[in-house]
Amino acid sequence: MSYARVHCVGLVGVTGHVVQVEADLAPGLPAVVVSGLPDTALHEARDRVRAAVVNSGQRWPNRRITINLLPADLPKYGSAFDLAIAAALLGGAGELPLTALERVVLLGELGLDGTVRPVRGVLPMVTAAARAGLDRVIVPTENAAEAAMIPGVRVRAVDTLYRLVSFVRDGTPLLDPPVAGPPPGPDGPDLADVAGQGLGRRGLEVAAAGGHHLALFGPPGAGKTMLAERLPSVLPELTDEAALEVTALHSVAGLLPPDGRLLRRPPFQAPHHTATVAALVGGGTGLARPGALSLAHRGVLFLDEAAEFGRGALEALRQPLESGRVRLVRARGGTEYPAQVQLVLAANPCPCARAAGDAYCECSPLARRRYLGRLSGPLLDRIDVQVTVLPVRAAQLLATGEGNESSAVVAARVAAARAAAAERWAGLGRRLNAEMPGHLLRQPPWRLPPADTTQLRGRLDSGSLSARGFDRVIRLAWTIADLDGRARPGRDDVLEAIGLRTGEDS
Structure with missing residues (x-):
């Protein structure tokens, strides 16, 4: 068989996209062509993969090799595709039966000696794989603990390309991710x-x-x-x-x-x-x-x-x-x-x-x-x-x-105030007072009585506060009331909010 396909994940920002890595081997002058909008690091994967395959004791196919990354219109960045490219290439050459890698995501960069090196962004990559229904991933050893954070995904690790080849060909077990230790205690300045x-x-x-x-x-x-x-x-x-x-x-x-x-x-x-x-x-x-x-x-x-x-x-x-x-x-x-x-x-x-x-x-x-x-x-x-x-x-x-x-x-007071705000704004899809849109706070039932906002309205009319500043003072007043355990802000809360906003005594 001269064609093989495995799965990988590409990142655009912090959003992962499942990528199918295809390899086709055809008669002709020996060459390696990578298509599918690869960046410079991916173009250089041709030399890295060749050296890693040879130094792992595998035979390099002297044929015309085309590596395609689907979807072809999605830009691909970085070296996390190396391991998948090597597996697809060896599968297409008939060196590896890829049945064991069906619906398995492969991530990792290859060194020239065949070692599998860690890559950035494994967490969002594994998240994207799980979202696409791919619940098995193989990652570099150094990334195994990170990948294991995602629930419902079976994570295995490799340290060399030879270990992956032995797993596919002979069923040799892969490495398990390390056991998570106890969470660290609180630290930092007080x-x-x-x-x-x-x-x-x-x-x-x-x-x-x-x-x-x-x-x-x-x-x-x-x-x-x-x-x-x-x-x-x-x-x-x-x-x-x-x-x-x-x-x-x-x-x-x-x-x-x-x-x-x-x-x-x-x-x-x-x-x-x-x-x-x-x-x-x-x-x-x-x-x-x-x-x-x-x-x-x-x-x-x-x-x-x-x-x-x-x-x-x-x-x-x-x-x-x-x-x-x-x-x-x-x-x-x-x-x-x-x-x-x-x-x-x-x-x-x-x-x-x-x-x-x-x-x-x-x-x-x-x-x-x-x-x-x-x-x-x-x-x-x-x-x-x-x-x-x-x-x-x-x-x-x-x-x-x-x-x-x-x-x-x-x-403890901050947590209680945030809990009060989250309960109050839950129906509006907000958790913090700073997240509340100003127009909602200016309308019933959240609008404050005119007697409580007299000075605030005067500052808006005089130009010492902008409309944005007006809304931010109202948000501050709600936070002050939450800290002091009151259901709604009053005049004193608004005055303190003005002082905190302007740096003046109100």
């Missing part, structure tokens, strides 16, 4: 480490409870970075669905830990202020890779020294912050990554940034305006909570710390 900063802690708690974006302004050393780094410690663990999404993104980026465990904690990304637009939102040649924005999906994207970031990089965040997705378009096609993040900005008030605060600032008013003007109005308008932190006093810094609430205490 909110109890932060000295003072009552307003900053309140803003952080409100942001965590409602899923709101947060901006922290103040002199260096006041605790802005410490507060931001402790935000994940007060957020609840990810649900099963969210954990799969986050783990799949890290799998595509090649950033999964070696144990291949589901990522249950909200991710935290803190890129340097020299990061480019591509590093933040994603990019690259061929298939665009996820950037820090998507790697922080369902978690926190922290931009320290935000005023030092390039303006283009900051402005590129505006649309994803509204839509929760980032669409990257290239000449050969586009891809889309999820990007539902909590954005946290931290910035000094001016270039000189005296630790003692504004009283000792040496900058002119124009220099101060120019510095913070790097954070554009449209970007700041999307930030719900904007807090100015003050310098820490000696009494606060040298206190024993017994009065500082730990992350566990704050996390």
